[in-house]
Amino acid sequence: MSLANQIKNQHLMWRAGFGPAVEQLVDLSQVSSKQLYKALQKASSKKPEYIDVADDFLKGLWAGIDEVGRQEKMKEIKEEDKKKIQQKQRESVKSLNLNWLNVFVNTDAQLREKMAFFWHGHFACRNLNVFYQQGLLDIIRRNALGSFRDMLQEVSKSAAMLNFLNNQQNRKDHPNENFAREVMELFTLGRGNYTENDIKEAARAFTGWSAGLKGQFIFRRMQHDYGSKTVLGKTGDFDGDEVLDILLSQKQTAKFITQKVYKFFVNDTVDEDKMNWLADRFYQSTYDIGKLLEDIFTSDWFYDEKNIGSKIKSPIELIAGIQRMLPMQLENEESLTFLQRALGQILFYPPNVAGWPGGKTWIDSSSLMLRMRLPQLINDIDELNIKTKDDDDQMMGRKTPEDGSKPMGYGKRGVIRATIDWKEYMRHFEKVQKDQLIGSLASNLLQTKSSVSGELIKQYSDAGSKESFIKSATLQLMSTPEYQLC
Amino acid sequence: MIIKRREFLQVGSLATASLMVPKFLKAFEVRNMMLPGNKVLVILQLSGGNDGLNTVIPYRNDIYYKSRQRIGIERSKALSLTDEAGLHPALTGFKELYDDGSLAIMNSVGYPNPDRSHFRSMDIWHTGSESKEYWTNGWLGRYLDAQCKGCDKPTYALELDDTLSLAMKGEEAKAIAMKDPKRLFGTANQRFFKDVMQQHKDEPGEQPVDYLYKTLSETVSSANYIFEKSKLHPSKAEYPKTELGQNLKTIASLIFSDINTKVYYVSHGSFDTHINQQFQQQRLFTEMNDAIRSFTKDLKENGRFDDVLVMTFSEFGRRVSQNASGGTDHGTANNMFLIGGGIKEKGLINPMPDLSDLDEGDLKYKVDFKNVYATVLKNWLAADDMAILKKKYDYLKFV
Numbered sequence: 001m002s003l004a005n006q007i008k009n010q011h012l013m014w015r016a017g018f019g020p021a022v023e024q025l026v027d028l029s030q031v032s033s034k035q036l037y038k039a040l041q042k043a044s045s046k047k048p049e050y051i052d053v054a055d056d057f058l059k060g061l062w063a064g065i066d067e068v069g070r071q072e073k074m075k076e077i078k079e080e081d082k083k084k085i086q087q088k089q090r091e092s093v094k095s096l097n098l099n100w101l102n103v104f105v106n107t108d109a110q111l112r113e114k115m116a117f118f119w120h121g122h123f124a125c126r127n128l129n130v131f132y133q134q135g136l137l138d139i140i141r142r143n144a145l146g147s148f149r150d151m152l153q154e155v156s157k158s159a160a161m162l163n164f165l166n167n168q169q170n171r172k173d174h175p176n177e178n179f180a181r182e183v184m185e186l187f188t189l190g191r192g193n194y195t196e197n198d199i200k201e202a203a204r205a206f207t208g209w210s211a212g213l214k215g216q217f218i219f220r221r222m223q224h225d226y227g228s229k230t231v232l233g234k235t236g237d238f239d240g241d242e243v244l245d246i247l248l249s250q251k252q253t254a255k256f257i258t259q260k261v262y263k264f265f266v267n268d269t270v271d272e273d274k275m276n277w278l279a280d281r282f283y284q285s286t287y288d289i290g291k292l293l294e295d296i297f298t299s300d301w302f303y304d305e306k307n308i309g310s311k312i313k314s315p316i317e318l319i320a321g322i323q324r325m326l327p328m329q330l331e332n333e334e335s336l337t338f339l340q341r342a343l344g345q346i347l348f349y350p351p352n353v354a355g356w357p358g359g360k361t362w363i364d365s366s367s368l369m370l371r372m373r374l375p376q377l378i379n380d381i382d383e384l385n386i387k388t389k390d391d392d393d394q395m396m397g398r399k400t401p402e403d404g405s406k407p408m409g410y411g412k413r414g415v416i417r418a419t420i421d422w423k424e425y426m427r428h429f430e431k432v433q434k435d436q437l438i439g440s441l442a443s444n445l446l447q448t449k450s451s452v453s454g455e456l457i458k459q460y461s462d463a464g465s466k467e468s469f470i471k472s473a474t475l476q477l478m479s480t481p482e483y484q485l486c
Numbered sequence: 487m488i489i490k491r492r493e494f495l496q497v498g499s500l501a502t503a504s505l506m507v508p509k510f511l512k513a514f515e516v517r518n519m520m521l522p523g524n525k526v527l528v529i530l531q532l533s534g535g536n537d538g539l540n541t542v543i544p545y546r547n548d549i550y551y552k553s554r555q556r557i558g559i560e561r562s563k564a565l566s567l568t569d570e571a572g573l574h575p576a577l578t579g580f581k582e583l584y585d586d587g588s589l590a591i592m593n594s595v596g597y598p599n600p601d602r603s604h605f606r607s608m609d610i611w612h613t614g615s616e617s618k619e620y621w622t623n624g625w626l627g628r629y630l631d632a633q634c635k636g637c638d639k640p641t642y643a644l645e646l647d648d649t650l651s652l653a654m655k656g657e658e659a660k661a662i663a664m665k666d667p668k669r670l671f672g673t674a675n676q677r678f679f680k681d682v683m684q685q686h687k688d689e690p691g692e693q694p695v696d697y698l699y700k701t702l703s704e705t706v707s708s709a710n711y712i713f714e715k716s717k718l719h720p721s722k723a724e725y726p727k728t729e730l731g732q733n734l735k736t737i738a739s740l741i742f743s744d745i746n747t748k749v750y751y752v753s754h755g756s757f758d759t760h761i762n763q764q765f766q767q768q769r770l771f772t773e774m775n776d777a778i779r780s781f782t783k784d785l786k787e788n789g790r791f792d793d794v795l796v797m798t799f800s801e802f803g804r805r806v807s808q809n810a811s812g813g814t815d816h817g818t819a820n821n822m823f824l825i826g827g828g829i830k831e832k833g834l835i836n837p838m839p840d841l842s843d844l845d846e847g848d849l850k851y852k853v854d855f856k857n858v859y860a861t862v863l864k865n866w867l868a869a870d871d872m873a874i875l876k877k878k879y880d881y882l883k884f885v
Contacts, residue, residue, distance in 0.1 A: 079811075126605070181618070310694045342649060351652075352606055354620035360697055361622055364650045364660035365640075365705035368698065369673055386648035387665075392534040392604035392758045448695055451686040460678055480682055481698035 003443060008033050010447060011308045014486035015265050016040055016297055017110025019321035025428045025444060037297050041290075044112035048141045051103075053095035054130045055088040062131065065213060092130035097340075097347045098333050100137065104320040115144040115293065117316065118264050121358075122257075123155045123187065124350035125164045132160035133348055135215045148257060148287035149248055156183060156244060159211030165353065170207050172225040177203040180243075182353050188247040190256040194232060201229040205243040254283035258292065265296055267307050268359045274301060309448030309485045312362050315343035317486065318371065322478065325445070326425065328378070331417035339374075339416070341388040343367055349391075363484075375478040378418045379471075422471060429470055437466075441473055450482040525828070525866050526741055526748060526790075528734075529626075530774075530798045531651075533755030535604065538803040538820040538849075540767060542591055542838070543572050549841040553807040557763055557814070567591075571838055576771035579779030580823065587832045588782070588791070589825050590884050594839045595858060596819035596851025600802060604758070604816075607801040612653035614856055614875050625859055626749055627656030628874045629867065633748070634659040639708040643749040644740070646733040654751055660701075661751070662708045667716035667736065674709035715743035723784040730754050731777040738784045741794065748867055757800060763813040782825065792827035795866055795885060799855065805847055819851035822858065824884055828866075831884045857882055 009028040013020040017040065020028055027036070065073045077085070107113055119140040127133055136158045143151035155161055162168060167179035180203035184194050208224030211217055228237050231246050238246070247253055258279040262270050282292045296302055313321060319339055330336065340346040344367060345356055370386065432440045438454040461472040477483060544550045545561035546569065564572030565581040573581055583589035599617040601607045613621035626643050633642045634656075643661035645654050654661035664670035683706065686699045719742035725735040730752065737750045754774055759766050778796070785791040803820030819839065839849045860879035863871035872878050 126603075312694070312698075344649075352609055352620055357622035361655065363698060363701050364655060364663070365674075365701060365708065366649050366663045368701050369705060372679065372702075373673070373676075389647065389649055389651070389753070390533055390756050392756055448693075452682050453685055456681055456685060459681075476678070479678065481686075481695055481702060484698055485694055 003029075005029065005032070006443065007308065007447065008303045009036050010444070011303060011486075012036055012040075012297060013110070014313075014317075014321070014447060015114075015302075015311075016293070017114050018104045018317060019324050019486065020444070021324040022327060022424045022428070033303065034298060037294075040111045041294070043108040043110070044145060046109065048109065048112060048116075048138075050138050051096065051099055051134060051141075053092055053099050054134065055092045058085065058088050058092065058130065061085065062214060086128070089128050089130050093128065093133055093348055094334075094337060096130060096133055096137070097337060100347055101316070101320060101336060104316070105323040111293070112141065112144050115289065116141045118261065119144060119151070120347070121264075121350060121355035122260065123161065124353050124355035125160050126349060126352075127160045127164050129160070129163070131215050132158070132163065132211075136160035143289075145290040145293065146288075148289055149244075151289075152187065152244055152248070153241065155187075156240065157209065157211075157217040159215040159217075162209060162211045162217075167206060167209050168211070170203060170209070171223040172204075172207050175200070175203045175207060175225075179203070179206055179209075183244075184247065186354055188244075188253040188256065189250060190252065193250070193252045193256075198231050201231045202243050204229050205231070205238045206240045209240050248287065251279070251283050254287065255279040257287075258282050261292060261296070264358070265293075266302060267310050271301075274299075309446070309482075311486055312359060313484055313486050314356065314358060314362060315340055315345035315367075316347065318343070318374075318484070321486070322375065322378070326378075326420045326422070326474070328418040328420045331419075332415070335416040335418075338388065341391075342370055342386060368481075368484075371484055372479050372481070375475040378416050379420065379475055422467075425474070426467060426470060434466065434469075437470065438473055441470065442477055445474065445477045446480070446482045446485075448482050448485050450480065452477075452480050452482065524748075524793060525868075526750070526794045527862060527866060528737060528750045528752070528794060528796045529653075530778075530796060530823075531751070531753040531755075532757050532774075532798055532800040533608075533753050534758035534800070535607075535802045535804055535816055536757040536800040536820065537759060537763060537767060537814050538593075538800075539806065539839070540763070541574050541577075541771075542567075542593070542821050542834075543574065544570060544838050544841065545572050546570050547838075547841055549806070553841070555808070556812055557808045568834060571834060574767070574771055576768050577775050579775045579782070580825075582779070583782060583825055584833060588827055588829065589823065590829050590831050590833065590835050592822045592824065592853060592858065592882075592884070593834070593836050594819045594849060594852035595799075595822050595855050596802070596849075597854055597856070598851075600818040600848075600851070602802065602816040602818075604801055609652065611799060611801055611855060612651060614859055623657050624651065624653035624655050625863075625874060626653050626751065627660060629656075629749065629863065629869055630654070630659040630661055631656035632870060632873060639704050639711055641708050641711055641745065641747050643751065644712070644747050645751040646736060647751075647753065651751060651753075661749075662705070662712070664709075664712065665733075667709075667713045667740075670709045671713035674706045680706060712740070712745070715740055715745040718743040721784055723780060723787070725780045725784075726773065726776045728773045728777060730773055731780060734777050734781040735784075738781060738788075741785070741790055742788055759804070760809065760813040760815060761811040763808075778825070786827070794826050795828060795862070796823070796825040797858075797862065798823040803849060806841060806844060806849065807847060817848045818845070819849040822855075829884055835884060853882070854879065861885060 006029040010020050012033055104113055123140060125136060139151065139154040139158055143154065165179040165182050166176050170176040170179060177199050181199050184199060184202065185191050204225040208220040210220050226237055228235060231238065231243055232250065234246055259270055259275055262275050278292060278295055281295055285291045319336065344362060350356060429437065429440060438457055442450065457473050457476050460476045462468040539550065540559055543559050543564045545564050551558045559574065563575050565575060565577060566572045567584055580589055597610060597617060601610065601617055610617055612624045614625040615621040630640055630643050634640050640659045640661055643654055645651055645661055645663040646665060647663050648665055650661060650663040679702065683699065683702055688696055716739050719739065721735050721738040721742065725731040733752045740747055754770065757770060782791060785794055799822050800820050802816055802818055804814035804817040809815050836852065843850060856875055857879045860871040860875055861882045861884065863869045863874055864881055865885045
């Protein structure tokens with residue numbers, strides 16, 4: 001099939017996944033985009049496995065504490081054990097980060113994980129409790145391609161979110177509106193589509209929603225306000241579930257979600273007609289996410305030239321994308337969290353409940369320089385020679401934790417100790433003639449027309465052997481501004 | 487001079503659709519654009535939430551000593567300012583500045599509905615939003631947007647660090663972050679980057695890749711410019727060998743040149759003193775004190791002290807009561823230092839915090855930090871504060 005077809009398939013892989021993998025290179029030029037999408041759907045149809053990386057010490061401790069008498073038990077924990085708990089929690093969240101990133105790189109269920117990655121930014125949550133984080137992650141991965149209604153309900157009842165948005169403090173006699181506000185502003189309707197009074201009333205419906213130590217949802221009857229509430233024009237003695245249903249009954253919710261999905265998967269500039277068409281169907285399907293994605297990825301306009309290569313890769317997409325094309329062994333995995341911090345996107349540490357703003361906000365002079373140096377840094381084991389900013393939410397007042405471990409992604413001078421496995425990659429370009437190599441490499445790596453000439457890439461490549469030429473030209477192409485786009 | 491250049495830049499940006507640096511703009515890089523008398527703002531971020539009550543100590547207040555039996559600082563040890571208040575013993579240089587009328591202390595600065603997460607509260611300070619709002623760009627970045635329309639290099643604002651803070655990111659323009667002008671120069675001038683840049687020609691209509699090339703071009707152009715300027719009049723003064731000391735020395739060297747930078751941003755920390763606060767705050771204050779003393783002395787000796795305003799802030803203060811570990815937990819309102827030869831109000835410019843009127847153990851804010859921003863933007867940087875802060879805030883009188 002044609003080069004145009006290959007570019008389209010790569011477009012699909014970058015958007016519906018974390019970029020083409022090296023072992024897919026042959027297929028990408030042979031199948032149609034429709035076939036490829038079917039394959040992606042099939043590979044993502046299984047229920048994902050629960051990612052459990054929580055430390056054994058924590059598990060033992062948590063298993064020993066019952067809900068009854070929990071307050072007293074927690075008080076009994078010695079000061080040094082508290083420190084150990086914090087340290088283990090931090091390490092476990094770091095493992096969770098690396099583990100999930102690793103899934104992005106290696107899984108065939110690209111569509112599911114990419115969509116879960118979207119929801120990770122949508123239901124953005126910072127929480128140092130690894131059990132809570134794992135629970136929330138499981139919810140968004142299980143429901144990633146299912147019903148948005150189910151997911152919204154589960155997320156709203158997750159310990160991670162209830163804690164993060166202070167709903168534990170939302171009581172009948174002392175309401176806390178934070179949870180209700182974010183549910184409306186960021187999870188469903190979007191700003192400007194409700195009144196302050198709607199928030200107040202909705203908050204009353206969520207009173208008593210709480211979570212137990214082990215992350216289970218608890219409804220505290222004594223703290224719930226059973227009175228009548230009026231939310232978005234509807235009146236009744238609503239509970240939280242009923243308020244969520246009122247929010248979902250608003251077409252604006254379908255529109256808000258669809259618009260965000262469009263920006264994430266298609267283009268930062270929204271085509272209103274297409275978006276409205278998608279939103280209508282999303283609403284009619286009662287929020288079937290899988291169908292929404294199918295509508296997008298099987299429509300012709302998704303493959304329009306203006307949508308291809310138009311998005312700036314997020315740091316996670318960049319890091320995972322390089323690893324998918326150039327499989328590598330990392331000696332020091334924490335260099336991956338260091339890179340996440342230096343480039344401005346750390347999994348499980350969104351900037352705030354609004355998630356990562358994306359687009360041009362990824363790029364400033366420092367982050368662009370680092371992005372363009374990255375392929376060489378990986379290959380040469382060069383000193384990164386940069387220091388990331390402190391994160392006091394993680395540092396807990398210490399310069400470095402007593403055990404000497406570093407908080408996630410924090411460090412002075414990272415070195416990425418990686419060994420790239422070039423075998424599969426080389427095999428793909430074996431039969432390409434030398435004078436066509438650069439064109440062939442570029443068409444696999446870049447999704448946008450490049451002004452960088454083949455001559456220039458050649459100048460900077462090692463022509464010693466075909467193999468060294470392919471390696472160095474690949475790294476050089478990955479060091480261009482064009483490679484930052486997908 | 488400055489006005490002329492701005493007008494010229496605006497014409498320049500209309501005259502060329504190209505995002506690449508036009509040659510005629512480059513010519514301006516060698517001209518003297520920053521004359522003495524031009525105001526410079528240096529922001530010193532005290533990361534981690536500095537304990538304001540042990541910084542400016544209310545040593546006549548019983549509640550203070552009752553709440554802080556272990557970590558309260560005795561009157562005899564504090565550096566006396568007034569009958570009511572004294573400075574932390576390590577801040578001897580600040581006391582000298584106070585004595586010669588170039589230090590102002592603003593108490594009880596904060597914002598409504600305070601957030602006690604470092605990250606979130608820092609976000610609020612960086613963006614200048616209300617605590618209910620989530621903004622994606624910073625107040626100094628938006629200042630840069632306004633200053634740098636169509637300019638070829640965003641050097642009006644510089645951060646002394648390897649990565650750029652949210653405060654310095656605008657909608658369009660983003661400031662430059664660097665630790666060392668020479669290193670920035672070396673990185674940006676890798677031959678490959680320059681060659682790649684030279685081959686790029688903008689096509690009609692804005693392409694997504696243009697933004698990356700624009701940033702690349704600005705980076706290279708800024709790196710060269712900053713490096714050139716840093717060599718013109720490098721500071722010869724002695725500075726402490728600490729990170730902050732060296733950063734302030736770099737800033738001084740740039741101020742002495744004719745660089746067009748108006749805002750410098752530098753951070754110091756971490757002040758997150760949950761445990762053994764005394765030791766940690768003492769160490770950080772000693773470093774800060776020595777660095778600021780060298781910096782202000784250097785500026786004075788070079789006749790630029792009147793043109794520089796140093797402003798400190800922290801994402802929040804700490805709770806009034808100490809905790810069980812000899813430290814303090816996250817609080818709310820806090821004090822700010824304003825330093826410079828050009829300040830119009832001196833010493834304690836508003837009342838000390840009222841420790842008998844607390845909000846669940848936390849200080850109530852009396853001054854919204856956005857009023858401080860508006861004042862600095864309008865009265866010091868001569869910028870359009872309403873456009874930048876997206877709202878009208880009343881001005882204070884310190885500059």
